[in-house]
Amino acid sequence: MTELASLPQFPGLTLLVLLPLAGALLCMFHGKRSAECRWLALATSLAVFAVTVYLFVCHGQGDGRWLLYEDAVWIERYGIRYVLAMDGIALLMVLLTAFMQIAAVLLAWRVERHVSSFFALLLLLEAGLMGIFLAYDLVLFYLFWEVALIPMFFLISVWGGVNRRQAALKFFLYTLVGSLCMLVAMIALYQIHGAQSGVYTFVIGELLQTQLTAAQEGWLFAGFMAAFIVKSPLVPFHTWLTDALTEAPAAGSLDLTGLLLKTGIYGLIRIAFPLFPNATANFLPVLGVLALVGLFHAAWSAYHQDDIKRLLAYSSISHLGLVVLGLAAWQFTAWEGSILLMVTHGITTGALFILVALIRERTDTRSMQELGGLWGQAPCLAFMFLLFSLASLGLPGLANFAGEILVLLGTFQEHPLWAVIALLGVVFTAAYMLRMIQGVIWGPARKERTLPDLTAREWLILLPMAILVVWLGIYPEPFLAPLHGTVATLLAGGLP
Amino acid sequence: MSLLDLLALLPILILVFGGTAILMAGAWYREPRPLLAGGIVTALLGAVAAGLVQPPTAEIAGLFSAGGYARFYTILWSLLAAAGLMVAARYVIEKKIGAGEYVSLVLYAAAGMALLSSATHLLGLFLALETFTLAFYILIASNRRCELAAEAGLKYLLMGAVATGFMAFGIALIYAASGSLALPEAVVRLTTTTGELHAWGLLGWGMVLIAVGFKISLAPFHLWTPDVYQGAPAPVAGLLATGSKGAVVAALVGMLAMAGPIWHDLVDLIWLLAALTMLVGAFSALSQKNLKRLLAYSSVTHMGTLLVGLLCQTTDGLAATTFYVVIYVVASFGAFAVIASLADERGEPMEFDQWRGLGYRHPVRCGVLTLLLLSLAGLPATAGFMAKFAIFHAALQSGYVGLVLIGVFASVISFAFYLRVTILLFQPEASASRWHKGATPEHAVLAVCASAVLLLGFFPGLLFDLIAHILP
Numbered sequence: 001m002t003e004l005a006s007l008p009q010f011p012g013l014t015l016l017v018l019l020p021l022a023g024a025l026l027c028m029f030h031g032k033r034s035a036e037c038r039w040l041a042l043a044t045s046l047a048v049f050a051v052t053v054y055l056f057v058c059h060g061q062g063d064g065r066w067l068l069y070e071d072a073v074w075i076e077r078y079g080i081r082y083v084l085a086m087d088g089i090a091l092l093m094v095l096l097t098a099f100m101q102i103a104a105v106l107l108a109w110r111v112e113r114h115v116s117s118f119f120a121l122l123l124l125l126e127a128g129l130m131g132i133f134l135a136y137d138l139v140l141f142y143l144f145w146e147v148a149l150i151p152m153f154f155l156i157s158v159w160g161g162v163n164r165r166q167a168a169l170k171f172f173l174y175t176l177v178g179s180l181c182m183l184v185a186m187i188a189l190y191q192i193h194g195a196q197s198g199v200y201t202f203v204i205g206e207l208l209q210t211q212l213t214a215a216q217e218g219w220l221f222a223g224f225m226a227a228f229i230v231k232s233p234l235v236p237f238h239t240w241l242t243d244a245l246t247e248a249p250a251a252g253s254l255d256l257t258g259l260l261l262k263t264g265i266y267g268l269i270r271i272a273f274p275l276f277p278n279a280t281a282n283f284l285p286v287l288g289v290l291a292l293v294g295l296f297h298a299a300w301s302a303y304h305q306d307d308i309k310r311l312l313a314y315s316s317i318s319h320l321g322l323v324v325l326g327l328a329a330w331q332f333t334a335w336e337g338s339i340l341l342m343v344t345h346g347i348t349t350g351a352l353f354i355l356v357a358l359i360r361e362r363t364d365t366r367s368m369q370e371l372g373g374l375w376g377q378a379p380c381l382a383f384m385f386l387l388f389s390l391a392s393l394g395l396p397g398l399a400n401f402a403g404e405i406l407v408l409l410g411t412f413q414e415h416p417l418w419a420v421i422a423l424l425g426v427v428f429t430a431a432y433m434l435r436m437i438q439g440v441i442w443g444p445a446r447k448e449r450t451l452p453d454l455t456a457r458e459w460l461i462l463l464p465m466a467i468l469v470v471w472l473g474i475y476p477e478p479f480l481a482p483l484h485g486t487v488a489t490l491l492a493g494g495l496p
Numbered sequence: 497m498s499l500l501d502l503l504a505l506l507p508i509l510i511l512v513f514g515g516t517a518i519l520m521a522g523a524w525y526r527e528p529r530p531l532l533a534g535g536i537v538t539a540l541l542g543a544v545a546a547g548l549v550q551p552p553t554a555e556i557a558g559l560f561s562a563g564g565y566a567r568f569y570t571i572l573w574s575l576l577a578a579a580g581l582m583v584a585a586r587y588v589i590e591k592k593i594g595a596g597e598y599v600s601l602v603l604y605a606a607a608g609m610a611l612l613s614s615a616t617h618l619l620g621l622f623l624a625l626e627t628f629t630l631a632f633y634i635l636i637a638s639n640r641r642c643e644l645a646a647e648a649g650l651k652y653l654l655m656g657a658v659a660t661g662f663m664a665f666g667i668a669l670i671y672a673a674s675g676s677l678a679l680p681e682a683v684v685r686l687t688t689t690t691g692e693l694h695a696w697g698l699l700g701w702g703m704v705l706i707a708v709g710f711k712i713s714l715a716p717f718h719l720w721t722p723d724v725y726q727g728a729p730a731p732v733a734g735l736l737a738t739g740s741k742g743a744v745v746a747a748l749v750g751m752l753a754m755a756g757p758i759w760h761d762l763v764d765l766i767w768l769l770a771a772l773t774m775l776v777g778a779f780s781a782l783s784q785k786n787l788k789r790l791l792a793y794s795s796v797t798h799m800g801t802l803l804v805g806l807l808c809q810t811t812d813g814l815a816a817t818t819f820y821v822v823i824y825v826v827a828s829f830g831a832f833a834v835i836a837s838l839a840d841e842r843g844e845p846m847e848f849d850q851w852r853g854l855g856y857r858h859p860v861r862c863g864v865l866t867l868l869l870l871s872l873a874g875l876p877a878t879a880g881f882m883a884k885f886a887i888f889h890a891a892l893q894s895g896y897v898g899l900v901l902i903g904v905f906a907s908v909i910s911f912a913f914y915l916r917v918t919i920l921l922f923q924p925e926a927s928a929s930r931w932h933k934g935a936t937p938e939h940a941v942l943a944v945c946a947s948a949v950l951l952l953g954f955f956p957g958l959l960f961d962l963i964a965h966i967l968p
Contacts, residue, residue: 075882077960078889113924114856139885143876150875157919165919169912176911180904187889 012055013070013084016094016130019048020101024123027116034115041105041119048126049098055086056095060482065489067091067482074140079190079201085136087489088482089339093133093266096343099464100258100350101126106461107354108251110361111159118159118251121151125255132263138186138202141271145179145227145263152260155252156244167247174240178230185223189275192216208274208493221279224272231264234287234324235294238317245313250357253309257316258350262342265323269339273327274493288328292421295321299428303435307366309356311436312349315392318429319345319400325422326407334410335487336480341403343479344391344472348399351388351465355381358458359440362451368436373445378453382441384462391469393433394426398473500552504562507546507570508607511577514538515603522596528589535581535599539606543574546610558678559620561750564966566614568818569746573613576739576825577606579944582937583833584731590841591639591729598638605631605735609743613750618667618677621747625663625711628743629656632736636728648727655720659710666703673697679751698761705762705769708748712741712799713792714769715776722784725792730844733788734832737795738825745802745821749814766807771902773800778909785848790913791831794872797906798824804903805887808894811967816886818963823883823952827871830945834865837938838931845931848920853928855921861934862921864946871949873914874907879952886960 023044027037059067067086074082086094104122111118128151131144149172157168186202193210194200201207212220230237241261245253273280295318302314319341326338358381359374360366374382391398404426412419454462472479502509518534525531551562560566580602588598608628615621633656637649671677673696674685686697709717725733777797784790802824805817838845838858845851855862871880884907891900952959 075955075957075960077957077964078885143881146876146881150870153915154918154922158922158924168919169915172915173908173912177908180907183885184888184892184900184904187885187892191889191893 011070012051012059013068013086013134015051016048016098016134017084017127019051020044020123020126020130024120024127027120027123030116032116037116037119038105038109041108041123042102044123045098045101045105045126048130049102052095052098056091056482059086060088060091065486069136074137078139079194079199079203080139081137081201081203082140083136083203083205084131084134084140085205086134088484088486089266089269090133091482092339092343092479093262094130096262096346097126097129097133097259099468100254100346103350103354103461103465104251104254106457107254107357108249109457111249111251113159118155121154122251122255125151125155125260129255129259129263133266136204138190138204138207138271140202141204141267142179142183142186145182145267146176148260148263149175152244152248152252152256156248159249159252160247162247163243164247167243170240171244174230174237175227178227178237181223182227185220188216188223189220204271204275210275212276212278214278217276217279218282221272221276221283224267224275225283228264228267228272229290231267232261232320232324233264233317234290234321235297235317238294238298241317242310242313245316245353246307246310250353250360253353253357254350257313257353258346261316261320262346265320265327265338265342268324268327269490274490277493284328284330288325288415288418291321291324291328292418292425293321294318295325295422295425296428299425299432303428303432306368308359308368308371308436308440309353309366311432312352312356315429315432316345316349318425319349319392322404322407322422322425325411325418329407329411329414329418330491331410331414332487332491334407334414335491336483337403337406337408337410339483339487340472340476340480341400341407344399344403344469347465347468347472348388348392351384351462351469352392354461354465355385355388358454359385363447363449368439370446371440372443374441374451377445377449378451380454381451384454384466386437386441387466388469389433389437391473393430396473397470399469401473402476501556503549504551504553504556505560506549507542507567507574508610510538510542510545511574511603511607511610514541515600515607518603519596519600522594522599526595528595529585531595531599532581532585532588535603536578538603539574539578539581542603542606542610543571543578546570546574555616559617559623560611560614561616562614565750566610568962568966569613569743570610572822572825573606573609573739573743576609576735576829577602579829579833579941580731580735580739582941583734583836584729585937586932586935587729587731587836587839591641593638598635601631601635601638602735604628605635605739609739612743613746615747615750616679618670618679618682622663622667624747625744626660628740629660629711632732632740635732636724636736638732639729642727642729644727645729646727648724651720651727652724655710655724659707662703662710663707666700666705666707669696669700669703671700673700683751701762702765705765708744709769711744712802713796714799714803715773715796718773718776718796721796722780722789722792725795726786726788726846730788730832730836730839733791734829734836737791737832738829741795741799742821742825745799745806745817748806749817763807766803767896767899770800770803770807771899773797773803774903774906775800778906778913781913782909784913786846787835787848787851787917788832788844788846790917791828794910794914795824795828797910798828798872800906801884801887801903804891804896804899807896807899808890810890810894812886812893813890814967815960815963816883816890818967819886819956819959820883822959823871823879823949826945826948827868827880830868830942830949831865831872833938833941833945834861834868837861837934837942840932848917850928851917851920853921853923854931856924857928857930858933861942864942866918866921867946867949869914869917871953873911877950877953879949879956882953882956886956 070084072082128148135141298314298318305311326334394400605628612624713721781793871878874880874884
């Protein structure tokens, strides 16, 4: 680690945080000229994406724990350091964030009210997300964790749907309760570590060596889990998500489902599991059961939705249940599958949220009662909808399949029963997805409408996602390659 | 009192004599602007003198300290007075309040607060407390045409009288039990006494604590707070919410650093007060529909959090408390300054209905208000987070896990009510009316508050290092 840090190098990771932040500030001060803000936001997102691609190409194949590591003193008094560290998982998440951000900016192109603030918040959110995925100091992590909440809070509360205020407050307070528990646990861990070793530090890498009694470990683990489980979200802490997703503006839902939800699971992988291996080992069965319950409960709820945005919200919870199940299996293949599924779910469900927004723009409704017959009215739009729905239900050859099959295979080796139950859940997914496809695309049109098909801007958003979905379905290996080393390390360092 | 003592007292003398000179000048010369400017310059001079002039003695007349800690707060309160005058300028001019009186009273109050923060003797403490309380009685009711202000003034007066009674009686008991009023001795001797005398001494300290409770509005002695803040003009309420409370807390920090075992007898009581204050303040704020009342209850829960820091009694705890005081003063005063800067001939915007959608009419100031409120709530990347972090950190280190959990719970509630205001500010559909565009000095104060909150949020080390040097 230290020899990496001492090398004078291109501060790519800092750039990932600072670029969107700078873009956000510029947007903020451009208040009146909304057209410029759009281009500014797009340019920033493209630049960030370029940096992530550069990191992927140049640093994606490193061996050892870290691909990149940046370290600087920040608040000396409390041993808080500015540490950004990128491993294989972080690399994928960062790549996903940058990619989705471009889609979000393009999707928000037609926002009319308070354009500059909207784009500023969107970019601020990106900065926060990048920070969450990269920070390797607990306080720094906590800072980004909370900072990412604020833009999302305002995106929902100002640009959201009818019930936006309640949804925004609910979103904020739910996640806040969890994160404050984490804060207390963080400080306690810091003090225990300091008392043992005499070194007071919040750097996760050093806190790993703390000796904890079983009771201490249990309590601290619970504090961290409170934050991550609420954010993931596992049933029964998921009710904030459906409201937030339903009320958020299109670009907000995209970032929320595609990226923000992943931070909870990412926190499990990167922080909670490695810090508290014994508590984790005890908790894994519970986690597995919670994941299965979530998988089924959400799928069941999704099946009964009429609002397609709400349906997708439940489907997100259901998919993330599968992701968590893979983690709970604690098996190499399942973990890789989970992480891959996190990425592919971000893309497929994100794309579906985009399509829902496009359908909503054209028809002014999201109710399956009033939709239908899209294939005849707007074939390209309908095709995209079909493609991403099929990808989402796990059709072989499309993105989610690779992740799901890895999760199921891996889980089967450790807990055959879980895998069998989860397989039934996947069937369930197919049921509600097909019902949605049927309700939206096929059948007679409930209302006679002439719908404009995809515009150039919309093609620009969807086509890269479609290509990626096919690519990830057929040949995911380039994206799995950086994971191998990291996952092996995490699994070995985790359980005794 | 020797000449050296006078030199050590220089910053206070500047404030007091400057104030008196302006008061006299105001009697002949009614033009408000020069008087206000003179007041601001005097306050700044006081701060400069406190910062630059090396005190020749460590103690002044055995009543007040002249150490780094006292100087630190002298600077803070002088600057606060200057900011208070800058924010009040338009109010004084428009409401045609005697500028000489107003300016001098603010300067006297600052002098009182500075003395209180440096008190090393119970008599000095009592005198200083009364000095600024007296000034505030008048300042709150300075606008004689406003009924709410008159009511607020009266409430503060009655409450102040009760507190004074407790304080005086408590001090008398302490003296009876320990035979000393000087602060280290009064405490030290009490620890060696036993039996009845010890009990009297404890009772005395308990009474002092009640008086303090009234002054910094700890629950259940906080009921006057929302009414007074609502009635007082925002520039005065800002001083009242920050300076008058911060100075008392500063005095407590000073006492605690010297006091030792005596507090162990009172720990349970303080624990209870802190928990109650945090919760009562947070829950009461939740149902408010008036920004000034909300800020009043918010100040109540902040005082509870400060008490947690005081309870720790470690260097870490005292440093955290001092840091918290500074951040709280900046953010809370800034919030009142925003209200003051928006005030026009209709009065101040207070009711939530008046704030709805105001973020689109006055984006910069509402943005600043949002930032300050988020800092008060303790959002990371603002100074408020570091302040809360430091307090919780110290409390966990001292083993007050329960209190920290209560504090965390109160923080969640606080977020709820602060966020409600920010949602309100940026309600898209509402058509808020336009308020005053604000004067330059007001903008300057807001700029300073906002940048301080951000700067200390990212680099809290700047202030922590300073505090580590000056703690008694």
